[in-house]
Amino acid sequence: MSFNTWLPVLLLCSSLVPGLIIFMLPERATALRTTLNLGGAVLKIVLLVLMMIGVFHGVDYEFRVPLVPGLDFVLHADALSLMFVNLSAVLWLATTFYAIGYLENSPNRSRFFGYFSLCVTATVGLAMAGNLLTFLVFYEALTLTTYPLVVHRGTEVARKAGRTYLAYTLLGGVLLLTGTVWLYSLTGTLEFIDRGFVAQAGVDPAVLRMVFLLLILGVGVKAALLPLHAWLPQAMVAPAPVSALLHAVAVVKAGAFGVVRIIYDVFGIEFAASIGVTLPLAILAAATIIYASLRALFQDDLKRRLAFSTVSQVSYITLGVAIAGPIATIGGLVHLVHQGFMKITLFFCAGNYAETLGVHKVSEMAGIGRRMPWTTAAFTVAALGMIGLPPTVGFVSKWYLGLGALEVGQHWVVFVLAGSSLLNAAYFLPILRTAWFDAPPAEWPEERDYGGKETAWLLLLPPLATAAATLVWGLLASMPGTPLDWVQFIAARKYAP
Amino acid sequence: MSEWLAGAPWMMLAIMLPLSGALVAFLLPRHSALVGLGASLLTACAALVVMLQVAADGRQAYRLGGWPAPLGIELVADGLSVLMLAMTAVVGVAVSVYARVYLADSPDKVRRFWPLWLFLWAALNALFQAGDAFNLYVTLELMGLSAVALVALSGSGPALWGAMRYLLVSLLGSLSYLVGVALLYHAYGTLDLALLSERADGGLQLAVPLGAMIAGLLLKTGLFPFHVWLPPAHGSARAPVSALLSGLVVKASFYLLLRLWFTFTPEGQGVPLLLGSLGAAAIFWGSIQALRQKRLKLLVAYSTVAQLGYLFIAFPLAELEPALAWSGSVYLALSHAMAKGAMFLAAGSIMTQGGHDEIDELDRVVERMPLTLAAFALAGISLAGLPPSGGFVGKWMLLQAAMTQGSWFWALVIIVGGLLTATYVFRVLGFAFTKSPHEHERHDVPATMEWTALVLALGAVLLGFAAPWALPLLEGVLP
């Protein structure tokens, strides 16, 4: 076994090992814990860069051990998985910084950071899963590692939210399991390959449609597709870094990534379109987009509003994939990254408001821009991105989605996008107006003193960094090295030449 | 040296070591804990060596006193036996390590526990290596009696009541089995399994004894609707005892059933369907009851009822996919032993710490004993069949068997059962994370107890990766 074989495992261990060590650390070992956390995060990025260069030059990274008879546990790094790993790794670093600042002096930090690392491990594993079985392993692992984070606060509300979370996600896992076993019994393989392995199996399309339904419902729970989205707003009781991670990187994205994998590497997009499953999926995604935006419109709780916004935005990815055209694929995949950066910024900012001023509701945000201009600036950039306005990355996603839809003649998608943008504007712009232009109250609900500064540095820098990325990648979209560039590299492989 | 090691009668030793350990522990009550621990480790080593031998050379047989089968006692170890031996060894060592610390503050119990437990172990090892139906009966009876005594160990009212019920059930089951054995001997003139499998020809003379034996074994296994004795006995015993009962003892009678089944390989779909249906009913009933329990140990005990049901799902699936179904079932049994052992040990730690095991009042146990809770959670993961645990591999194989032959009903049972399992496991975890409104006294729990449970639970989870090495052992054993 060469170094290249072990590189995916190392990538996994760079968060797994720190996580396990952190569990053992006493509560007061702050410095060591921080070092471990950040060290792991940085190491992961270094390894990742190494692998990205390798993959770009055609190196194959694969680690394989047998698990179930006839099936292996496979970690395989291709361009698509590295994109997702990249998103996780970078945002993990940002969130770690943020969480260190956010949880300063709060109890149970060892537990928190331990599970936090495990959660990222599961995400990275999920990204690198080389077959559906491995994907399933990490999909369930993700459920399990995020549960303690959701109930971290230990209140009755948190317990109930955790219960709902599990009820949905475990159900999803089971559906995915059923679909996977069924598929395996039909085709005898589960390996992800470009353009899918199902097409060669020669199975009855009616059966395949059922399998597709099971698999998509399974991952759709985490991707918060329409009837299965209710856990997400409830999971908002978790601390802000967790929400940020859940929404931007880990859970929701795992679902969306699953949709991508199933459509491209299991069924193959052309085949999926030929058995007529992509159009219903696209319609479902579109319905989710509109419905969740409508729900978001009337939420006063900031985090809940953002949660519904996530439900809506994540379905862009599904939509892009389900439109089944190369350009729409770029739009969907790139939105995976873009939405991550935008949404994590929003959640960081919401956390800052809550932590610094005790502001949790939109109606309490009057004039907050004057008290916390930098945070609000970051929030503004991300919110404009959500609406899809240039020069943010949201525009780039929307552009490719719209273009892709028109390219294959699905004109209705453009109306969905327009409606969603309109609704996004309707629920984000009032926040921006009240934050910047309304008169601030005489006293904030629960103000904490940061020595005359706006807030702690560790709370401020992560959202600024992610907001800056949102802006720069949006403005210089055609620059080499952006997520868009990498996604175009991926999309070229997923379509038959 | 190595030749001598290889030539030693390891199969015999696997039985004699715990037996003599039990004697010594009985005779030296002051040092019983030390003796017991030593004997456990040695026994485990012996079992391991047997397993290695079988893995290397295939089926092993050992004749006691050198007489051939019809006259003397023959010990037989094949893949299935050694897997069970290994399971017993792993759980046994963990329980021994745990029990030494757990029972440290009640010397009178220590005195009685170790001889009984080692005796039980000897009976188990003998059962797994027994080659004829009568020896199986004897070992089954020995095992049952020592298990009953172990339940009575805790001395509390419910425990004695539970032990009494367990005793009666155990006797009834053994009786039924004995009737079957007697009828078999009458019909075929031998009890050696290998010979029986050659001579058995079906018809009434086989059907009646087999029916009696199956019923007796089901009663002893605690399959629905014979599970009624199981929760009181397992729920009221001391934690290490519960771990042994749930993890190992019920598996022994299941093993016996498998042996008989593989020996006679009855034709027809009727009995498998009957067993499978009872298994499905057990899964649902056990899970529903587990969900309704207020006490942690009872919840875990009912979970055993449910999980035992899974083992029987293999019967109806085995007709078309024998290899997949049986390996899945055996693998589930293995992982259940480890997971349930870990779960009971963790429950024991939680009970020691808080002085109670009310689920609603777990009151942030996670903060005080994270390791124990992690053990509980990991064990729960394996039980629920979440990847990559041993339970997952077992359920995967069962599911695959069901799906390949299009048996949607069984697939649905397996899946819904897994969901129900997850539900009751996470019900406990949810309360463990939540603050309770009441105050509770707290006791310190030795780290050994916490770690033992955790290691065992980790073993259950990592067992998933052991499948490629463990399952080939079963080749040739399965019909």
Added chain:
Amino acid sequence: MNLLIVLPLLPLAAAAWLAISPRFVPVAPVAGGWVVALCATFTIAVAALVAPDRLALPMVFVQGNAALVLDATARAALLLFGGLWLMAGLLLTRARDEGPGAVMVLIALSGANSLALAQGGSLVYAGMVAAGYGFYGVIASEQGNAWRRAARAFVVLLVISDLLVFELILSATVKPGVVMPEAGGMPASLLVIGLLALVLRGGIPPAHGWLPTLLAAVSPATAVLAVAPVAAALFGTMKLLPDGAPVLALGSLALALAGVAWSLLAGLCQGSARATLGYALAATAALLLLALPAGPGQAMQLAWLALGLLAATASLPLVALQRAGWKRDLAVAAALLAHGLAGGYAAAHAASVLPAGISLLGLPVAVAATLLLTVAARRSRFLAPADRAAEAAYLAFAPVIFSLVGTGVAWTASWPGLSAAAAAPLGITAGLVAYRLLPASARMEPGDLLLAVERASAGALHGGRVLCVNGLGAARDRLEAGLLALWDGQRWSARVRWLDLRLRAWPATCLFMLTVALAAALLLLQ
């Protein structure tokens, strides 16, 4: 470093500097005003002095055709925006406690500058968005609450219009053979979308409600800048539909006629000068809409005409700061003249694509626009405090000069014929007459139909809230509760307990055992 890239970035940098440096907080309006004026001066200087230039920005946005271009259109636009912001900046330096925030004004300037220079669909779109939202920020950073209604209406229209523009560039990109901005021949549906977007964001009736409301409510600086969104909409559309949309000439004529008639009616019924000015601006915008289908024409007259018309309109809020006297009269007269001449030219320009029979119908539109502006000028009363009047006397000349420059360039570049000059005298005379005959009185709410629209949308919003929160949400919650009740309901639990007790009884166990044994034996026999 290319000067063109500096144009959008300089105001942004200045805004960031103002925002960061806390020293300027107490004197922000004054210091900020000077910064704004300086940046605006730079814009004007670039527009006036720099030779035509093009800076390709292949990495910006997704199409790869983005570029900053300084051509005739850009020059006119830059002059207009520079002039407007110069006025606003200078007004800000005198503001005590009113007026928009300098930071927002600078951000809006950055957007306006980038729009003026932008080329290539998405960059133009970005410029339009930045200018639009920047202007919204300018309004919203006003003191008090009077601006809210207008700003809300504006931003709603802006968002919808943005979506239409997005749709336009998207569709234009995907249609084979249509690569903007070089080739013509866009399908009519796209042209309609483009014009619709212009109507919505450009304050053209019927989407004009926010203009009079806004102008009636804000400080002079913002009132001057209120011309900017109209200009931005126009220039943006000109860049997106480079060859105009001759197909739509009739449609836009109808729209312009109706719009101007409506503006005229509502504008004359206004009480305040500012509200009247709002209608005048709406009428001017309608006039420009009329001229748009003819395309920019040679030497970009349309852009220069827009400069002439809009700068003249922008001078009126400044006139209100002047004392009565010859200076004021001169400024007003010059502004009206420039407006009339430019308007006449615009009508003549529009006539070039109209069918021969109705080609003269453009003229009444131009006349009506000038008429309204005249009435607005006449209704202006001197209101300013004494210390502002001195500068204001000269300040008002600046936009007038820009206006004259625009009109002059257009007229000299290509001669439209003397008939185009008729609009000026006609309009001004009619305006004076109208002012005499119809005394100012508030017979109509500024923004006329806005109130009705607001009521309707508030009702729709309420309905949506009821549907989403009470309807859908509650239905889903009920379903979930029902599913849960299946699981841990009372009756269910009693039944389970009953069954459990039965199962535990000894007779049951024995019976089961017998049954199982017999059943197994029987089944084995078969």
